[in-house]
Amino acid sequence: MSDPIPAILKRIDADQPRALDRLMELLRIPSISTDPAHADDCETAADWLVAELTDLGFKASKRATPGHPMVVAHGGEGARHVLFYGHYDVQPVDPLRLWNRDPFDPAVEQTARGPVIRARGASDDKGQLMTFLEACRAWKAETGGLPCRLTILFEGEEESGSPSLVPFLKENADELRAEIALICDTGLFDDRVPAIITTLRGLLGEEVTITGPDRDLHSGMYGGPAMNPIRVLTRILGGLHDDQGRVQVPGFYDGVGEPPSQVKASWNNLGFSTEAFLGEVGLSHAAGEVGRSGLEQIWSRPTAEINGITGGYTGDGFKTVLPSKASAKVSFRLVGGQDPIRLRESFRDWVIAQMPPDCQVTFAEHGAAPASAMETESEVFVAAQSALTEEWGLPAAFIGGGGSIPIAGYFQSVLGMQSMLAGFAKDDDQIHSPNEKYDVESFRKGVRSWARILRKLAD
Structure with a gap:
């Protein structure tokens, strides 16, 4: 069988205007999970995703919880079973006066650094979520199916503490458990280097x-x-x-503990400057543990x-x-x-x-x-690293995460499965802030990246 990836990537690029239109539809839904006034909007967003997944050939359903619904879908077949997680809810938009446009009237804006998608949820997490769905769309359109067995889980309460998540995982563990969970709620390193997060505080x-x-x-x-x-x-x-x-x-x-010496060495090769990092927020002197580098302080301390x-x-x-x-x-x-x-x-x-x-x-x-640590020696991580490197033209980095993404820990503790976190956001996406954006190039290359990753995982 010939490699379908060249044709899939060509289709992704040709379909990008329509993919952007679909993303704009989802961004127009004000699915703010923390505000009871938007409960119906969260239902609408869940319904929209069920319809999209059904159109892609998944068996999709909206599942009720004590809070906002979960969306669960199953599709494809094969020996490898992969779970993809994202969330369709968004942060509140206050203070509204600081937005340059209606946060739920998305548009592509031209900036000095290229076109961006401007809207609440553009980067966190609707734009990232849609990169995976569009990759699945291209696979199905070009090959007639999906490259492996896929389960989709979309949550509607991530931005409000995920109160329904753990009970839902426990009640549906057998249905959701897979070989690996893919989480697209993270970003690039240094705005240009693709990255896979291997530790989370x-x-x-x-x-x-x-x-x-x-x-x-x-x-x-x-x-x-x-x-x-x-x-x-x-x-x-x-x-x-x-x-x-x-x-x-x-x-x-x-x-x-201490990170392995080879991990520390790889961090040193990233060219991270603590002084420049602090300078971006008006600071100049590191205030953490003496004798620890900036990346150590953020990722491993x-x-x-x-x-x-x-x-x-x-x-x-x-x-x-x-x-x-x-x-x-x-x-x-x-x-x-x-x-x-x-x-x-x-x-x-x-x-x-x-x-x-x-x-x-x-x-x-x-x-x-608790903190989470991933087994990066597994073939899944090696395959994803290779796929990202091919797409971005720079070696994909295994990095740490300074923040906390509880879902990765829950997948480990409740479902007994590892998570792989790869995303395409940038540090200046202003998530949770006014004028949130997602680079059009991040969206395009994100779709292409997932298409490549799915191919590697299927192999």
């Missing part, structure tokens, strides 16, 4: 509230003898790191960050109040074998041990997910 969120007096007090009358909760809170938070940038919670580094502090009077003007309460939100990015539940207990014990008389502390948890 986990995430632990904690909210700390310290209470002192039973009401706010006048600082002139009580300042001095009365304990101030803000004083207690800031002292504790100030001790979270030492002068070398290391976290001081007991047992914090349990389970933290755990962190503790204070995300918000409240207490006392914060309105206009001045009020000499000694507050009753003070709170802080603290997040931990986790790597390796760090146990988020054990770390939560350790952090709370560490805070409690520093409570002075007359102060009490309470905690509220905001999620806990």
Whole structure:
């Protein structure tokens, strides 16, 4: 059998105007999952995807959940079974005044760096999701079928914490379980180098509230003898790191290992500049662990960050109040074998041990997910790396992910399957922000990339 890829790629390029039209249709649906006012729009987006998948020959259905529906589809046949995951819901658009156009009136705009698709969800995740569907469309149109057995899972609550996801995975594990999960919710490295994420940091969120007096007090009358909760809170938070940038919670580094030497060497070859990276946001000096490179700090080291502090009077003007309460939100990015539940207990014990008389502390948890690491030596990863290299003309890099994509961990813990994360977004796509965009070239080459990857996986 001759290689169908040249003809498939030619068809993808010829069909791009129609592919863009289809993407625009999906982008016009304001499927904001966090806003109850858009619940019907999420249903509409799910219905739209079911219709598209059915048109592509998949057996597709919309599945009800306590929240927004899942879309599940099955198609193709063969020895290899692959699951593709994406999400059709989007972030809210506030503040609307900062958008240059209606966020749900998508258009292709010309920029100094080439044409872009401007709309909410263009990059996260509708544009990325559609790259895979358009690759399947080209395969079917050119060969009459799909290159392997495919299961599709599209979620409608990713941007609102995925409350229905784990129960759905557990209830449908036998139907969804595959050899590998493909996730297209990531980006290129340095806007030009294709990348496969092989590690993802986990995430632990904690909210700390310290209470002192039973009401706010006048600082002139009580300042001095009365304990101030803000004083207690800031002292504790100030001790979270030492002068070398290391976290001081007991047992914090349990389970933290070092990347293999060859992985570190490959990162060094990427030409990443910490100074340039920080310069883009008006900074100039690295503030993390001393002796660690910028990529190490982002991809392979755990962190503790204070995300918000409240207490006392914060309105206009001045009020000499000694507050009753003070709170802080603290997040931990986790790597390796760090146990988020054990770390939560350790952090709370560490805070409690520093409570002075007359102060009490309470905690509220905001999620806990372990880190994920992929087996890059497997033939699936090697095949995908080869396919991306062929399409982009530059060696595809195995990189780490500084953020957290919980779905990869859930696929591992609930379904017992590895995930491969490959996407085509760029750092300036402004996801979650006004004027979100997705490069037309990212869309085109994303479709071509998935077509090549599917061919390699089928082999």
